[in-house]
Amino acid sequence: MNIADNSVVEIHYTLTDSEGEKIDSSEGGEPLKFLQGAGNIIPGLEREMLGKAVGDKFQVVIAPQDGYGETNPQLIQQMPASAFQGVDKLEVGMVFHAQNSGGQPIQVEIIDIEGDNVTINGNHPLAGVELHFSIEVVSVREASDDEVSHGHAH
Structure with missing residues (x-):
């Protein structure tokens, strides 16, 4: 199954800045679970997830305006x-x-x-930061009606 809106997705990820400094990672822990298309993750990453499938590994760079915004x-x-x-x-x-x-x-x-x-x-700590993600898709399934109505994965 490919990732589409209303899919429940689990990914392992490592997030670094443009200098390669690690900001966050699911390494050694539980994968990140989210409802695709519900705005549970930043817009740029959500867009890049579309069409991916279990086992896909990829890297993506998200510009500030598609992440946490520019510094205001x-x-x-x-x-x-x-x-x-x-x-x-x-x-x-x-x-x-x-x-x-x-x-x-x-x-x-x-x-x-x-x-x-x-x-x-008052800016988000990652405002103005170019985000570098290394992603592995762990699971993809269709969301339940409850998950879709609540706007998040259960």
Whole structure:
């Protein structure tokens, strides 16, 4: 069976950046399971999965706009340290959960601290990164009606 929309797919993968640094991998663990066509994985990889079959091994490069998007400078902002109530000591690299202007939950990371000015970045950590995937298709099956209606693999 070839991968098509509404297929439940399991893959093993290794993800690296353009310098070959490993970002993530399923190596030594369970394969990644997803419902093809439901937006469970990044758009560029979902597009590349179409037509593949069990046993296929391939490599693909996904441009930022087809992955986690380009870096949005508007999501990098300065705020006073006093905005972080209840945190004793702020440090670069700390991650907080916040809401964007539309009320959606986002993750923000402190990227700089100068005196009382804290710079946060609300971009996804992989925004602006060219993604290099090495993929092996482990299994493909037709999704159940429940999986299709729920929008994810069970």
